[in-house]
Structure formats: structure tokens, C-alpha cells
Amino acid sequence: MTPMTADGPQMSVEEFEQLERHAPETVRLEFVNGRVQVKPVPDGNHSEICMWLLEQCMQLRPDLRLYPERGLKTETYRKGRARADGILVPKGSLKGHGEWSDADTVLMAVEVTSYDSDTNQRDRVEKPDGYAAAGIPVYLLIDRDDCSVVVFYQPEDGRYRREEKLPFGAAVKIPDPVNITLNTEPLKEFAD
Template sequence: MAVMALEPQTQEDTLLEGFLALETPEGFRAELIDGEIVVTPPPGGPHEHNTAKIISQLTRNSPVELDVSGHKGLAIPSREKDGTPGRLIPDLTIALGEQDLYGEATSWMSPEGVVMVVEVTSTRAERDREEKRRCYARAKIAHYLLVDRGQQVVTLFSEPEDGDYHATVWVPYGKALALPEPFDFELDTSRFI
């Protein structure tokens, strides 16, 4: 009888396995952000109001066809070489329509081909401002749009390099924010709440 030696699981493997087996209540979402499991309740009305305003402007004003997914799971590289890979669910994930990125995507797809992610802050805004920003930069997502309801500003982060974004443009609510190619239009923030 042959005996097979099993390699012991690392703490990172155990965390990822436990996360993937997690069953959250209906409507809740679970994310694995820099080694921490975060469970959030369904978003409230003001949050969804802002995402709806962004979706309508993206589809109406962009010169290219975009595919917009709400709450698509992304597998994000770890901040450490051998650390636990992240699992984030942006409020919006945007890709070029010609790529058909979501057609064959798994639950936790690679961020390759994603041109922008959007987060609208809720109860733990600091996580969106700091931790998620660095996660999306590590994943080399070209643009991260943050609608900060607490500070009433909209920020576009771009030029991801070395685990963070190196270009930032922000406007207060009510001002237009110029979105670069491939979007190439001014985002109207006057109706954000």
C-alpha cells in the first residue's frame, strides 16, 4: 500500500480555503482584503443612487461600448510575495465591450482587462480610501474611481505602480470630473448624494 505524504497547508492557504467556503447571508458580500475577511451588508439607497448615476453616464457618454458589472469578484495579487491573494468585489467593474470579459468569467476572475473599478463609500470609508486603493493598484487596474460620500468628493486614481496609484484627480460634489480614454467624457457629480 502506497502512502502519500501531504504537504501541510500554510496559514495563507487555510485562510483562503476558509474564505472560499464562507456562506454569507443573502444580500451580504464577503471580501478578503489584505488577509482580513470583511463581510458587509447590502448597500443602502444613497449608495445605489450614486452607482446608478455612474452607470447611466458611462453607458450614455462613453464613445466606446463598455461592459459594466455590479459586484463582480476579482482575484487580487497579495501584497506579500507568498501572502494570501485578495478577493475583492468592487461596486462596479468596467471593461471594454469588445473584450467580452464577463462571458466566460469565473466567480473570482483575474483583473486583467478591467479598465476601471468604482467604489462608493459606506460605513467603513477608510477601507475604500486606503486598503482597496492599494489592492486595485497591485492588480494594475488602470483607473479607480472613488465616490467618497463622507467627504463629498469624487477621486480618480490612475497610473498604478509599485502597489499604489501615482496620479490623483479629485473634485467636490457638484463639479465635473474629466474621465480619460477610453471613457473620454466629463462625469457629472451634481446629483451624487
């Protein structure tokens, strides 16, 4: 394996994918910014939030599908591997894809924060940059730490140029190409 240096990854993407294939089912690995990361297994409230969003998307945009726990090729030149809590794509877009999909058809990536020490760096810093670099138009962060929903959009040069943060309970407008408004009042129930 390639060792981590100040300006290099811990290993190649191919080495990571081999490692990830052999990891136990109870361990979810990601390769973000050249580092292997263990993604926490979701708790019940995390799963309920994901299901709430899935139902909202199905009702508001029946032409789209929100796939949970989907592996994505992210970052510049697809050198990262992120396991998004959800990706929103046009119906049928994942046909023929392997475990790690290109982000070309992804309209929105979704993360729900977990209560672990890496949440701030992973979900609020690294994931927005990785998703923006992959050209994903919208990144939706449901942040249970401060009971907010953050919409990142307009990716350009590896960063989202726009960001809107609203409290649980607000009507959250998700811009084009998703173009839906979420009533986030039910999220208050899952804040703990």
C-alpha cells in the first residue's frame, strides 16, 4: 500500500476498493481526501429521517429515485469514494452501475449527521467539497446537531458557491434541477 504523506493519499483508489470489498458487512468504509474513513452505522432516528426524505421525494418528484447508502465516485478526477446516505437520480439511472457510481446522473447527494467525532469534518467540510468537485448540483445536509437543514448548490471549481441553512420546521426549497420544497416540521421528532 501507498503510505500517507503530507501531499499524497494513504493508498490508491484500486487498493481502497479491494479493502472495502473485503470489509465485514458491519463496517462501511469511505475514501475521502486520500484517507480511509469508517462511516458510522446509522441509528434509528437517522434511518427514520432517510425514510422521511425518501417518501417526500417519491411524492414530490415521482420521476426521480432516492437510493439509500449508495457508493459514489467523488472529488476531482473521481479519486474519492463516498457512501452517501442517499442520492437522488432520474429513474433508471443506475442500471448497469457497479458498487461505485459516477456522479454524472446524480441530481442531489444527501447526508444525515451521526453523533460521532468525525461528523464535522466529514459531513460539513469534506463531503461538500467532494460532491461539488464531482459536479453534483445539490448537496442536502440534514444536521441533527443543531437541528438544521443545509442546502449547498451551484458547484464551481470544487466548491458549492451557494449555501442556505434553515431550522427544522422551515419550508426548505431545493433548487433546480431537483426543484422541490420540503416541509421539515417532521424532522423535529427525530432531533434527539
